[in-house]
Amino acid sequence: MxxxxxxxxxxxxxxxxxxxxxxxxxxxxxxxxxxxxxxxxxxxxxxxxxxxxxxxxxxxxxxxxxxxxxxxLFTFNSKMNQNKENKEYICKIASRFIEDNDIIFIDCGSTLSFLSKFISKKESLTVITNSLPIISELINFSNIKLIIIGGEVVNERKAVYGHSAERTIGQYHANKAFIGADGISLAKGLTSYDEKEASITLKMAENADEVFLLCDSTKIEKNSFVTFAPYSILNCVITDNDLDLKYISKYQKNNVSLIHE
Amino acid sequence: MxxxxxxxxxxxxxxxxxxxxxxxxxxxxxxxxxxxxxxxxxxxxxxxxxxxxxxxxxxxxxxxxxxxxxxxLFTFNSKMNQNKENKEYICKIASRFIEDNDIIFIDCGSTLSFLSKFISKKESLTVITNSLPIISELINFSNIKLIIIGGEVVNERKAVYGHSAERTIGQYHANKAFIGADGISLAKGLTSYDEKEASITLKMAENADEVFLLCDSTKIEKNSFVTFAPYSILNCVITDNDLDLKYISKYQKNNVSLIHE
DNA sequence: TCACTTACGAACAAATTTAATCATTAATTT
DNA sequence: AAATTAATGATTAAATTTGTTCGTAAGTGA
Missing domain, CATH: 1.10.10.10 (Winged helix-like DNA-binding domain superfamily/Winged helix DNA-binding domain)
Known part of the structure; x- marks a missing residue:
């Protein structure tokens, strides 16, 4: 030996x-x-x-x-792990609204990227996205038809942006859109830090029957830099358990359901 | 014992x-x-x-x-390492034809995916591709403007295909296209195993000023299943050192330069 | 600036890991 | 039990990785 x-x-x-x-x-x-x-x-x-x-x-x-x-490569790092539990929680709720054979838009962003975890189990699904992390998570699942939106790849956000991307979205129509935002308020509607990102998000919302906003509770009734859509485009806001409950009825009066459990 | x-x-x-x-x-x-x-x-x-x-x-x-x-996720595994040296060799030669500020198409395929290794050093470049491995290799380099072609993501090939993809390519025009094929002959032109792949390749070639075919020497004067383009769309075939030299003059007579060193 | 120290990379040689081949052993089928 | 198949190990040559030496380049302080 x-x-x-x-x-x-x-x-x-x-x-x-x-x-x-x-x-x-x-x-x-x-x-x-x-x-x-x-x-x-x-x-x-x-x-x-x-x-x-x-x-x-x-x-x-x-x-x-x-x-x-x-x-x-295709994962957010610091931002990804901030508030990870809340983000997962939100996505788990969101996944309840996804049914077999749905065609869905998924926006990019650190919150939304957890959604792929919960939807890989659906029987049949078409996912249209500009997010590379989402693509990377779903590419192996044969039950999901994956469509990537073309355009310029932006490294910092691991996603696809630009005029070409916005134009492409118009070619598709989905049942449901799952989008993100940096702020939402009844006064200003949906707001974002980034104009490019806002345009993509808006296009997705415009081309879907139902629109779900996924954002943590700290963003409710907060405004960010770019106003890009009125709250009326939303059917539903999905957020976490730290939500101040007084908002629920206020939003309901404006025909937006605020879901946190 | x-x-x-x-x-x-x-x-x-x-x-x-x-x-x-x-x-x-x-x-x-x-x-x-x-x-x-x-x-x-x-x-x-x-x-x-x-x-x-x-x-x-x-x-x-x-x-x-x-x-x-x-x-x-975005790298080939088994096929990638077959004939690795020859593929790298071919791509190294190909990279000599890429100049700063070029706008180039890069086709998908295991041979082409080695090209990214050699072009990350160029000063400024726009790369348009449907290949996810290429995207994943180049996304970190700020000197390269990366454009992904939108469409349906096909897991087996780690690339984007479909009508939408083909249509998108027409929106772009490049100086140079670096394409692959499963066979080339003076009689039949460019041939491929796969129809979807062939369509994308053809579109790239049609929308570029110069077209370079990258393929190993075993594919020279061989025919595959789908004929998708005449050899006349090519400016140049780049192959490896095992090339049978008798082909060089034959191809030259048909205005295609066959490069192997 | 100069001397001084440290870091660097090329080239070579040594060590390690690998794939290919073949022979052996174990397991399974007939 | 014989035949067939699958799994394993030994041996070799090839490929890859590693470390040493040494001349060069880069940073540091007076």
Missing amino acids: NSKKIKTTTPEARKKIILNFLKDNESVTVQEIVNDCNASEITIRRDLAELEEKGLLIRTHGGAIRNTAAEN | NSKKIKTTTPEARKKIILNFLKDNESVTVQEIVNDCNASEITIRRDLAELEEKGLLIRTHGGAIRNTAAEN
Whole structure:
């Protein structure tokens, strides 16, 4: 029996360690990685060179810094995990409104990206979206017909935007649209931080029979920068349990049902 | 040796051990599994190959890493590594024809997906594609304007197809198109196994000033199922070094340059 | 600026991992 | 029990990864 020394890292595992480290830290030195990975400097430098090649970090003298644009290919990172439970909760409620054979729009955004988790079990569904995380989650399910909206890919949002995208949406019609917003109020309607995003969201709403707004309770009766639609386009707002209950009747009077459980 | 060796693991039990280990750890080495399972390296490697085939993990040199959905969704696996060197070689040559500020179409297919490796260094570029692996490789690079063609997402090919996609391509015009095919001959022109794929390829070629066909030498003077374009739409065929040189002059006489180095 | 230190990468050589082939063993079917 | 099939391991050559050396480049402080 020849006892072999057991290596605990492979090249790819090292790279994962490096990238994971950079998720928590702004920068890393070659020495730090050498210690963590039990490999020589030159090996680490070669790893860093490869990772830079792929755009996953930026090399510096003595180490590397995070490439803020990259972090994780098709998942949001920090924003994604903020309020994760609430977002999942909201999406779970939303999934109750999805029926077999529905054709649905799914907007992009960190809240909406949890929706894919709950809809992969439906028997048959057509999903039209501009969100790459959604595509990536649903692509393996043969029961879902997936349609991606074409246009310019925006890295920061992992989604497709632009005139071409907006025009494309008009070619489709869906039963239901599941959209996001940065604020909603009876006074100003739906508002957003970003104009591009607002245009896409509006187009989806316009081309669907029923419109569901998914947003956490902190956004209710709050206004953001760009006003892009009146609240009347909505059939339903789905939010979390922290909702101030006084809003429910107010919204009901304006024909919008506010659902939180 | 007179003591009977007692087997403690079956193939399925080993695989369970491997997968369970990867639930708790980011990565695993072949040696670690060998120790845990009392099997030889080759057996473990065969296990890992099977598990990778099923998409349950990702093999690396020396072991395997966990398969988190988003990381490999948009990459081909088995077909990708067939003939890898030739495909890279072809793409490297092709990249010489790409200049700064070009607007280029990139077709989908395992050969073409290596092209992204070589074009991320260009200063400024617009890439229009229906290939999700290409999108996933280029999304991090701010020097590249990325446009995805909308339509139905086909999991098997990790790409976008359909009438809507074909129509969309007509909205764009590119300097150069880099396309693939399953066969090319002077008699039949460009041929493909798949009709949907052929239509997309043809549209790209029609909407570009220059057309480059990237295909390995085994496809030269071979015919496949669907004839979709005459060879005259091509400006250039880029192939590998195993090319039979007699074809070069023949193709040149028909105004197609056949490049292999 | 200069000297000084540290980091870097190319080239080579060593070590490790891998795939391919073949022979052996175990399990299953006939 | 014989034949067939599946699983395993040993051996080899090839491919990949790694570390060492050494000359060059980059940052640092006086």
